[in-house]
Amino acid sequence: MHIPPRVAMVAGETSGDLLAGLLLDGLRAQWPDVASMGIGGPRMQERGFDAWWPSERLAVHGYSVELVRRLLGLVRIRKALGTRLLTTDRPDVFIGVDAPDFNLGLEARLRARGVKTVHFVCPSIWAWRAQRVETIRASCDHVLCIFPFEPELLARHGIAATYVGHPLARVIPLQPDRLAARRALGLDEQGEVLAILPGSRSAEVAYIAKPFFQAAALVKQARPAITLIVPAVPALQDRIRRIAAECGLADALTIVTGQSHAVLAACDATLIASGTATLEAALFKRPMVIGYHMHPISWRLMRAKQLQPWVGLPNILCRDFVVPELLQDAASPQALAAAVTDWLDAYRHQPARIAALQQRFTALHESLLRDTPRLAAHAIQTLLQA
Structure with missing residues (x-):
C-alpha cells in the first residue's frame, strides 16, 4: 500500500516500550508518514507515537493476586481503547506488543470487526500456559516471533508467523566495551x-x-x-534507597537513573530478576545469578503451568542451566550471595569457565541477530496487502 497506514499499538512496561520503539523505526522506514497511536511509553513517543495512555498503566506483577487488585482499571482501559479503535479512530492494523493478558x-475483539491484528512477541506457550495457543489463533492474523x-511451533496450530530476530540483539554489540561503560558511569576501571x-x-x-540487597550486603x-x-x-529510586538502607547499604550502593545497558556492560556479574533483563545480561556476555520471588499463591499457580525446567531466558534458549536460578524460597540472601561469589571467584580461579559462558552467550547472540525492524515492517506490509 502506498498510502501510509494508521497503526494502533499497545505496549506495556519498559521492555514492551523498547520493542515497540524499534518496530516503529521499521514502520517509519517503510512509511515515513505512518500514524501510530494507542498505549505506549517514552521510546515510542520519541518516534511520534500518540500515547492515549502511558504504558506503565499496564504494569502488573504476578499471576493472580496482584492482577485482581488492578483488574477493573485494566478492563476499563481495554474497553475504552477498543471502542475508540472501532469508532472514531479505526486503524488499518493493530499491533499488540507483548502484554498478552491485555492484548x-x-x-480478538478488533479482528472480529475486520481490523487486521498482529502480535509482536509470541506468548511463551513453549514454557507455560500451552492452552493459550487457541486464544492466539482466534486473536491474531500474524505473529512476529523473536525466537527462531x-x-x-505456531504453524503446527495453523497460525501465520514470521521470525524477525530479537531486537535487543541488534541494540547490544556482539563485543561490549566494559572499559568505556565504566568510564561513562564513573566507575573504577579495574575493581x-x-x-x-x-x-x-x-x-x-x-x-x-x-x-537481593541482603545478599549484596553479604558480598560486600x-x-x-x-x-x-x-x-x-x-519512580522506584526512593523505595530502592529505603530498602537498601534497611539492609545496611545506605552508603554502599550506587543508584543510576536508567542506563541498565551501561550497567550490564560495566559489571563483572549481575544479580538479576527473572525476565527480559536476563536476556540483556546474556547478550552483554555477563555471568549472572537469576533470582525471583512473588506472592505464594501466584507462585503455586505459575509452577503448576510450567512446561520446562528453566525459568530464566538464557537457560531456556540454551536448554541448560548455564547460569543458576534461585527462585522463591531458594532465593535466600545466603544462597544468592554464594552464587554471586562463585562467579566473581571464577574470574581468578576458573577463567576457562567464564570464557565458556561468554562463548555460549555469543552463539546465542548470533542466532538472534536479524534486521528486526525491516523484517517486521515487511511482514506487516504483506499482511496489509493480502
Whole structure:
C-alpha cells in the first residue's frame, strides 16, 4: 500500500516500550508518514507515537493476586481503547506488543470487526500456559516471533508467523566495551563491579529487592572494595534507597537513573530478576545469578503451568542451566550471595569457565541477530496487502 497506514499499538512496561520503539523505526522506514497511536511509553513517543495512555498503566506483577487488585482499571482501559479503535479512530492494523493478558482479548475483539491484528512477541506457550495457543489463533492474523523455533511451533496450530530476530540483539554489540561503560558511569576501571537488577516494576521491587540487597550486603562484607550498582527508573529510586538502607547499604550502593545497558556492560556479574533483563545480561556476555520471588499463591499457580525446567531466558534458549536460578524460597540472601561469589571467584580461579559462558552467550547472540525492524515492517506490509 502506498498510502501510509494508521497503526494502533499497545505496549506495556519498559521492555514492551523498547520493542515497540524499534518496530516503529521499521514502520517509519517503510512509511515515513505512518500514524501510530494507542498505549505506549517514552521510546515510542520519541518516534511520534500518540500515547492515549502511558504504558506503565499496564504494569502488573504476578499471576493472580496482584492482577485482581488492578483488574477493573485494566478492563476499563481495554474497553475504552477498543471502542475508540472501532469508532472514531479505526486503524488499518493493530499491533499488540507483548502484554498478552491485555492484548489478546483486545485483538480478538478488533479482528472480529475486520481490523487486521498482529502480535509482536509470541506468548511463551513453549514454557507455560500451552492452552493459550487457541486464544492466539482466534486473536491474531500474524505473529512476529523473536525466537527462531517459534514460527514452526505456531504453524503446527495453523497460525501465520514470521521470525524477525530479537531486537535487543541488534541494540547490544556482539563485543561490549566494559572499559568505556565504566568510564561513562564513573566507575573504577579495574575493581570488581556487581550489578543488581531487582526488576523494573513496583511490585517486583517489593518482593525481590530486600533479599537481593541482603545478599549484596553479604558480598560486600566479604569483598569491601566491590562496587554495587543499581539501574532504576526514577519512580522506584526512593523505595530502592529505603530498602537498601534497611539492609545496611545506605552508603554502599550506587543508584543510576536508567542506563541498565551501561550497567550490564560495566559489571563483572549481575544479580538479576527473572525476565527480559536476563536476556540483556546474556547478550552483554555477563555471568549472572537469576533470582525471583512473588506472592505464594501466584507462585503455586505459575509452577503448576510450567512446561520446562528453566525459568530464566538464557537457560531456556540454551536448554541448560548455564547460569543458576534461585527462585522463591531458594532465593535466600545466603544462597544468592554464594552464587554471586562463585562467579566473581571464577574470574581468578576458573577463567576457562567464564570464557565458556561468554562463548555460549555469543552463539546465542548470533542466532538472534536479524534486521528486526525491516523484517517486521515487511511482514506487516504483506499482511496489509493480502
